[in-house]
Amino acid sequence: MIELKNITKHYQIGPSSLTVLNQLNLSIKKQDMLAIIGESGSGKSTLLNILGLLDQNYLGHYQLNGQILKQQSDQELSQLRNQHIGFIFQSFNLLERMSVLDNIVLPLTYRRQSNKQNYAAATKALEQVGLADKAHVSPSTLSGGQKQRIAIARAIVTQPSILLADEPTGALDPKVAAGIMQLFKQLNEAGLTIIMITHDHELAKHCKQTQILRDGSLHNL
Numbered sequence: 130m131i132e133l134k135n136i137t138k139h140y141q142i143g144p145s146s147l148t149v150l151n152q153l154n155l156s157i158k159k160q161d162m163l164a165i166i167g168e169s170g171s172g173k174s175t176l177l178n179i180l181g182l183l184d185q186n187y188l189g190h191y192q193l194n195g196q197i198l199k200q201q202s203d204q205e206l207s208q209l210r211n212q213h214i215g216f217i218f219q220s221f222n223l224l225e226r227m228s229v230l231d232n233i234v235l236p237l238t239y240r241r242q243s244n245k246q247n248y249a250a251a252t253k254a255l256e257q258v259g260l261a262d263k264a265h266v267s268p269s270t271l272s273g274g275q276k277q278r279i280a281i282a283r284a285i286v287t288q289p290s291i292l293l294a295d296e297p298t299g300a301l302d303p304k305v306a307a308g309i310m311q312l313f314k315q316l317n318e319a320g321l322t323i324i325m326i327t328h329d330h331e332l333a334k335h336c337k338q339t340q341i342l343r344d345g346s347l348h349n350l
């Protein structure tokens with residue numbers, strides 16, 4: 130599903146260059162559930178941004194669902210992202226002026242489907258995360274754990290092939306974090322492929338595999 134080969138990423142900071150990823154390889158198959166751990170600054174978010182097609186400025190090869198990614202236009206990239214990838218961040222990134230259901234439906238509005246179909250899909254995603262009763266409230270009235278569930282519903286409403294999560298439980302207390310991990314496990318069992326970044330070795334144990342990002346590449350634990 131995902132093949133990264135010899136991915137190298139430099140950041141140019143003034144006259145000097147910082148190498149964050151160095152000849153990194155990664156192979157992900159359908160229904161994998163991978164945790165990536167690593168020290169702060171080791172390049173975890175940099176890697177996830179490349180995987181999530183948010184950054185194309187790297188060396189090496191990236192193949193996603195059989196398609197080689199190379200110099201796609203911004204429009205093609207957004208389309209690929211919308212079609213294949215669900216993204217979850219530590220900070221939820223919900224729009225508080227919209228209702229929960231309108232937040233979830235948002236990624237579908239870029240597709241040529243009827244409103245009715247879109248809202249039916251959003252309602253189903255909301256049910257999957259266990260918050261059907263919150264459809265019409267503002268996200269500002271929800272707890273952190275509930276907000277993250279809404280963000281997960283928004284990420285899965287497009288039926289992506291892969292879910293990328295950057296410290297999804299970083300802002301949550303341990304009990305709530307464990308609930309989010311249970312939800313990830315359910316989604317994974319139902320067929321979703323998941324790559325999750327975490328600082329927390331205990332949470333990583335919920336995943337099927339763990340790799341550590343160190344010195345610019347991934348190593349098995």
Ligand SMILES: Nc1ncnc2c1ncn2[C@@H]1O[C@H](COP(=O)(O)OP(=O)(O)OP(=O)(O)O)[C@@H](O)[C@H]1O
Nearest residue numbers: 140141142149167168169170171172173174175176
């Ligand atoms: N846009 C940028 N320009 C220059 N340097 C950057 C940029 N983004 C990240 N870096 C540097 O690249 C390195 C890796 O950053 P990254 O955010 O990928 O780390 P991380 O593993 O996600 O860390 P954390 O666990 O703290 O989130 C850091 O040294 C950071 O300072």
Ligand SMILES: [Mg+2]
Nearest residue numbers: 173174175295
């Ligand atoms: Mg990070």
